Amino acid sequence: MTDTFVVVGGDAAGMSAASKAKRDHPDLEVVVFEKGEWVSYGACGMPYYVEGTVADLDELISLTPEEIIEDRDIDLRRFHEVVAVDTVARTVTVRNEDGTFEQGYDHLLLATGAAPTTPPVEGVDLDCVFTLSSLDDAEGIREALEAEEVTEDLVGSSEGAVVQFIRDRDPKRVAVVGGGYIGLEMADVLRTRGCSVHLFQRSDHVLSHYDEDVATVVEEHLREHGVTLHLGSAVEGIEGDAAGDAEAVVAEDGRTEVDMVVLGTGVRPRTALAEEAGIDLGPTGAIATDEYRETSAPDVYAAGDCAEAVNVVTGEVDYVPLALTANRHGRAVGQTVAGTPTLAGGVARTAISMVVEMEVARTGITDEDEAREYGFDPVSRTVTTKSRSGYYPGSEPITVHMTACRRTGRLLGASIAGTDRAGKRIDTVAAALHEEATVAELERYDLAYAPPFSPVWDPVLTAAKVLNSAVEGE
Amino acid sequence: MTDTFVVVGGDAAGMSAASKAKRDHPDLEVVVFEKGEWVSYGACGMPYYVEGTVADLDELISLTPEEIIEDRDIDLRRFHEVVAVDTVARTVTVRNEDGTFEQGYDHLLLATGAAPTTPPVEGVDLDCVFTLSSLDDAEGIREALEAEEVTEDLVGSSEGAVVQFIRDRDPKRVAVVGGGYIGLEMADVLRTRGCSVHLFQRSDHVLSHYDEDVATVVEEHLREHGVTLHLGSAVEGIEGDAAGDAEAVVAEDGRTEVDMVVLGTGVRPRTALAEEAGIDLGPTGAIATDEYRETSAPDVYAAGDCAEAVNVVTGEVDYVPLALTANRHGRAVGQTVAGTPTLAGGVARTAISMVVEMEVARTGITDEDEAREYGFDPVSRTVTTKSRSGYYPGSEPITVHMTACRRTGRLLGASIAGTDRAGKRIDTVAAALHEEATVAELERYDLAYAPPFSPVWDPVLTAAKVLNSAVEGE
Incomplete structure (x- = not known):
């Protein structure tokens, strides 16, 4: 009987692991459960889709479901959510539209990723308030922008009242909350699309993982390119209009009328499945793993944005949810599962971003x-x-x-x-x-x-x- | 009495050493002898001067003689050639237009650089045959190109015979001999200036310090951009016309008519001064030094294109005449002479070039x-x-x-x-x-x-x- 490798999550870490394991050990049965529609996509490209630089969402897909299933011989099941793990019986409970079923595993990878955090304030659930953590989010933002652009094109010959109506709804005043990578990239992208961008940052400088000198260089650059910075100004709430659309951001520095809000306030690891299975989390709050990304449960691995890794500078565990780590650690797990124990390697918090x-x-x-x-x-x-x-x-x-x-x-x-x-x-x-x-x-x-x-x-x-x-x- | 630091050669290694020594130890008397006119210039920029991307030779000068003498308080003597070193008496013999004199030293740096090599064939001394090892060379090539260009501009309205005469002399067919960095950069630059470029390489591939795969990528790129490659075709001679100008390159693959020849066939370390002083050369033919760039003679250092260094991969001495090494080793010698013994560091043969x-x-x-x-x-x-x-x-x-x-x-x-x-x-x-x-x-x-x-x-x-x-x- 062949071993079964079950992967929970079909993005960077999950698909890297599944692909590498199958390639190195073709007899292995590899099953990937993905709760949503999208698999194997380039999340880091989403701002460029919103910008329009990337024309279609499909361009962000590395591998189609067909390629995964037919070319790579991986048993990919989309719209299948793993809702429980039994580390003793070595099974996962899977829910799809038909109900739930059990799937046994010899090796299990949790690649559940991270979820966007939202500020603990009123109004984050209003319409026209977005995060950017899935292709659906990216599509939503772009549709919101393009709908208005098209409308505006149509009103060139319309009469004054209509123009005024459109102008009132013109979503060109955008608040971006959070001055990290996603926040800055979105500020850049929205500015490119002609929006007037207000960037809100709780602390005194953007890029809080950076030193003040370089952050200041970036802030000057943003200002020169028309982005209004609200530094040291935590958002206290988002106000909506009668229709339920966001209409203003209230922050420490006052009230700013906007037509759209994009939240880029960080992510937290998705650990509920691991926690409920009794798998240890580490001090960062992400899933604890050893140098092979094996968790406290035997033959259960965790990789990507849900897992910790060792920082090569401090020698301590760290939580750095970035794409290369997810791919590299996923691949290492795949290779380990296929029979060659492979060090996943540490992280250095290396990151890069294009900001205007x-x-x-x-x-x-x-x-x-x-x-x-x-x-x-x-x-x-x-x-x-x-x-x-x-x-x-x-x-x-x-x-x-x-x-x-x-x-x-x-x-x-x-x-x-x-x-x-x-x-x-x-x-x-x-x-x-x-x-x-x-x-x-x-x-x-x-x-x-x-x-x-x-x-x-x-x-x-x-x-x-x-x-x-x-x-x-x- | 203050110590005297004598530097032979006023370019990268020499000026880096002089500047660092004086900055760290202002009481030191620092004397730089340069046999020519030019000091502290960016030799690597010469192709871009020929191209016209760099408009004036002055732009290639990092520090003017006045800045060196007045701002840095260095006793710079141009048109002073050091013709002998007495390592026992600790003196150098210096020749200038007035005659020769002796100069004592406590510390001496030989930064005599490298000289271009020319192929051992007939015709390398003809007019319109150039090397590119000094600003004067760069100026000569550019003048030759621009003189013809100006002439051609003038003939737009001239009659047929004159046009034909000019066309016969149009120096747009250029042979570049040698497919190393200088050769490829010059091929690129001359192509940009509208010349028809023939590149001759003795071995089967350009970039002989590269592997065949990458060299092949570069060759295809050169061909796509109109450079005619004569690979595996050693030059056997350069033929001249009655006026003494080069008119053809004869190589293993035949005779190619050209109007100008640029030799990029490598350099050799200038070691005569060291040799005559009884200072050891190493297995590469360059001046042997320890990890502080001190030679076999006490308190005599050598740095830059005249000296060896240790290769960090092989652990053996190597000869890698490149600009960063010259600057870095010169600076380390300056710091050592100023009282802080400083490792010069090894070389990795790292190099980069822009080729079309x-x-x-x-x-x-x-x-x-x-x-x-x-x-x-x-x-x-x-x-x-x-x-x-x-x-x-x-x-x-x-x-x-x-x-x-x-x-x-x-x-x-x-x-x-x-x-x-x-x-x-x-x-x-x-x-x-x-x-x-x-x-x-x-x-x-x-x-x-x-x-x-x-x-x-x-x-x-x-x-x-x-x-x-x-x-x-x-």
């Missing part, structure tokens, strides 16, 4: 208070240099903030912002973090130089040079 | 034969993926070739080619090489992902994934 053509990226620990909590003695420096040789056309400023431990010289993290080829330079720092390099070692890396690509000293090297001088107490 | 808008980069050891000579058991893989998420506009193919040691899994090197943001991705691999990472470790790096920047799996990660499967014998 400014590239913003980070990795590691850049907050000095947090660094101290982990026992480091942090010292940071910020440098602004150029993206290319000064004499080469297109050279633009790049700001790099970098943090190291003064006691050991160990590199802890960095963030980068700039409009010209800034973002992916963070990868060099991420590599150094994985290798527990010192900033002195980073300073000596033989990075690529030619005038169209970099100054002789890459901005990352210049930052390391300046920071290392500080570490060495010059 | 294709970004081409490499690092480490990618030649399997060479890897075997150093005791590795090499295995390589080539993958072609995309520069961005497939659904994001502007996504273009990126080809990555990567090599590891099958026995240990250690990463040995990689090369990359692609037209969209391909090149600087090599830095991640360079970082991994410095840290002696395995390809399995590289596969688990938490690199930055968002749709405008990368697929979920960066092309470097995909290459590592495929190569690691080969290493693990899957």
